[in-house]
Amino acid sequence: MTYPIKGKDQVLLNFERGTTSWPLDSYLTRAGYETAKEVLTGGKYATPADLVTTVKDSGLRGRGGAGFPTGLKWSFLPKEPQGPIQLVVNADESEPGTFKDRVIMEENPHQLIEGCVLSCWAIKSNSCYIYIRGEYVPAIKRMTAAVEEAYAAGHLGEDIYGSGFTCHVTVHSGAGAYICGEETGLIESLEGKKGQPRIKPPFPAVYGVFGYPTIVNNVESIAAVTYIAAAGADAYRQWGTEKSAGTKLFSVSGPVKRPGVYEVAMGYPFKSLLENECGGMLDGVALKALIVGGSSVPVVNAETALKINMDYESCAENDTLLGSGGVIVIGEGTCMVRALMTLLRFYHHESCGQCTPCREGTGWIERIVQRIEAGDAKPGDIDELYRIADNMELRTICTLADAAAWPTKSFIDVFRDEFEAHVERGGCPYDNQFPDHLNLRGGGKPQRHADPEHAFIP
């Protein structure tokens, strides 16, 4: 069995975009559930531990943003688990600029389900929860329908294929909170509480949802497991770099001709992604800055952006992070102070409020940036903003405070002149507005066009 080859789209987007690729029938034409059958009944792996080793060897790193090696995370499960092991799929995708898990769930849901079955088998779990953010109604609909199809056709449930292995999947919807994308925040939310993250250690592998040993993985990671289990570690490593193996989905947004979700090999140069897949910037708009991995990673200027390869090492070398792969392209004419203000409004809104530095700090820095943008700042305010952001870092339970601090510091580091101009002028050089790209988009069709499932038909 091989996956159909369509250019670089092999591991995850291995189907014809824009067709009805989500029903079970369609998935079966893509060798759907054959790997599950081989693993559960055909002895493809002698033991679950062997599949864990394969995933480790593949070099797959968590695709949600933290980039933690997936196989290694699985190996943290205790030998003597205190309770039934749980797999939780993190489909809370809320990092600004990121919209790739949605594509998997809406257009290739069964690959995720098969990945759940295989991962559960590997970590010796019989129970999987897919936690989908509540706003993603289309994705929830598709996943729920796909799970029902899978149960009906015997790919989920008790004694799958007569193998003796049981796997139950429950789709659980969130209710609107970015912090539930943090793995322990998600666990708390799944338990029916506010999504306030837990202090680690203990790690979820030891004490997770309902107190049971739990592995939390991103949608993309689990969907990639399907491929890795089928094709093996070396096959996955044919793409990517030494520390960043395989392929990744990148969600590109901003003033480019063809924004959308693209699957490319790790290490692919950003310049190529921008010019080839995305068709370059919109006419008349030059590249100004890049946020390469979702709003929480440091921003880089255009010169640096064009040097970046889409992998963990290159991003780190260029003072940023690969993160979730939410590629936000920023064009000339954009006020960077206003952009930071928009981001900080987000972090302030999403802070769960549990611990002091984040709860008070996110509100404080937003208010300072608002004043700067409104032209109501004093010279010391920029350094003050930097100092506060620096103080928020690392002192909190989870990394939301860091996620607010890094953009703040990097925007000031890279675009300090714009902040100073606001202070000196007593106003915004861009008239407190973003550039009007709304009316420029005619330059190209976006990757995902409105389809009947999404359009409203009275």
Place this chain on the structure above:
Amino acid sequence: MADTVTLTIDGKEVTVPKGTKVIEAAKQVGVEIPHFCYHPGLPVDGNCRMCIADVHTWNARAEKHFPARRPAVTCWTDAEENMLVYTDTDAVKKSRATVMEFLLINHPIDCPICDKAGECMLQDHYMSHDRTRSELREEKIHKPRLKEFGERIVYNGERCILCSRCTRFTAHVSKTHDLGIVNRGDRAIVELAQDSSFDNAYTDNVADICPVGALTKTDFRFKKRVWFLKHTDSVCGGCSRNCNTVIDHDRAEIVRIMPRRRDEVNGHFMCNEGRDIYKKLAAAPRASAPIGRVDELGSGPSWEDALAWAGGKLGEQKKAGKLAIIGSPWMSNEEALVLGHLGAKVTKSAWMDLKDDVVDGYPADDILHTDDHNPNRKGAIDAGVVPGKKDGKDLAGIIETIAAGEVEVLLVWGPGLVNHFDSADALGEALGKVPVVIQATAELDEVSELAHLVLPVRNWAESDGTWTNFEGHTSRFRKALRPHGSARDGFELLSELCTAAGGKPPVKTFKDARKKLKQDPDADVREVADGEFSFFKGQSLYRHHSGTTEV
């Protein structure tokens, strides 16, 4: 496999049981790590971030120490073998100052009108760990400032630092689930559940454990600045749990009662009934001098005459053997020791038992309150007021004997004898059959209207003594108030009665009484100089309690 671990905190080695948190281990070597949300009586939350210290764990495989991956909160971190902890580095100090800054930016400058001033953890930690000027140039966030949580507690959302101590208390200690924190981020506030009127027996504890002035008690609001209060160790008499307390008083008046930590008795908390008990105490009718109702004494005998007369009547019973003694479960162990001796040795044998001074109060629950509304039944019995010792007559038997006209002298200690009769009239009728009724009491009652001699005694807030609770733990209360009029100390009075009755008291001094009573080893028996008041003037209350820094 050892059950303990040894770690080094600020260069000092300490060995603690496995599972001990670093913040507790630090206390044992005299290192106090500042904190807000941590409380030893509540599950750990780790949200204030004030207790961050520099923690290095030992990795046996690599054979070296690694710093924690993120700055560690010592309230959550388990002490581990070979761990190194530094609480006094510049980085840790900066961390604390940073947390203080974040806490203060939206905190209202309410100190001039806030009850908590003087015992506020935010103030204290600011003075110790911050002292920097505010850099805030924004307007502070406004939240509701006067939310009533039931009738006893008021909440101020602006002062609140969202430490969640109060919500953890109602979830895990009182288990009434009254309070929660709603909204995200800096919009968060504490809310009272819509179906709760916050009227359970333990509500006031949330105001004690609140580190700031966000939760205040309606009974104490704007009543007194805490730096005028004197704090005296005491014990609650509301039931046989004997929660250890502190009486806060000023100018001979009790202003409030707070719990005092005693792990084996009440933990960190007490119920509302015990807090309100000072009102009962203040309202109790008192006598300032002995009251007489026989010709030999006149209506206002001197103490000398009263004691001589009483002693004489008691001494006669040595031969006659018709003496009944009804003691009180509110007596101290020391008083009971002497009373028991009086009944058993001095007068050779008296019918003895205790009555139920108080029969009303909060119901028993599985948190603190017991079903005995009196504090020292067990202690008094153990100290010598043994029911049924003579002729097997307990209180019921004694009452029958009185009704049969066979009691010649009745000595009653304390109020409440009417609780054992159908009515005050029935009590009066029975007492009418007793030729000599002597009552020694702090609080006047129906017996005081009829007794031939009433000897006023100091109440527990005016005395030094111990009670023993229903589980056998002894607790010490100390003099907080000046005595009422010429009321005598119970222990001294009884000792003098022994002498006046022709015998000898069992011990010479109060200290000797303490030695004679076989007390449990962890009884709080710190001695202070005889006759001295025991108070800690002006200290932040939570620092006073038993030397620890928790309320």
Place this chain on the structure above:
Amino acid sequence: MSIDHDNLSWSQPAAERLEWLRTRYPADKQRALILPVLHMAQREFGWVSPQVIQFVAAAIPVPTIQVEEVACFYTMYNRKPIGRWHLQVCHNISCSLMGAEIVLEHIEGKLGIKRGETTPDGEFTLMGAECLGSCGTAPMMQVNDHYYENLGLSDVDELLEKLKNTPDITDDEANVAFGPGSGPSRALPQNGPAHEAGAGVVLPGHAAGGH
């Protein structure tokens, strides 16, 4: 047709779904039902009123305060009734770069309300929202359960017209995913942000427009 919040009871399908949901979580951890059951209740009863909170707490059962905390923490639970059409326009970074603020101002002008408000006829509630995961098709908005992406100003005008002239719909597929109910809110709306409970929290400098 408004639902009487003083007389709440599940429809038959909702009651059945509640029993089915119980089986998906450990028997001694039924607190996990709070989020799904609140979703279901919001669809059944239109919005999450104090009575709904009490009702959900009793149904599971869990202490009421636990349901209150959840209802006030997550943005999707509406603590006040909202318009028939809940217009949530993303104003996060990617959408702002592509004109979200222009769209928002346009809608404000068209409907005559500000962000956070509901039109007097109860048809539309307008909000700014945080990232909805549609950054590549920005600017966009979520209307009840549906995403409308790649918005131009004329698209917006067309959509508002269509919505005004559309009777209530019941989205069966969404109901399968979330639980049976009457679909979009039909209760009479009030003005003000629907999400922040704990009335009286005032953030200086904040328009009432965001979530």
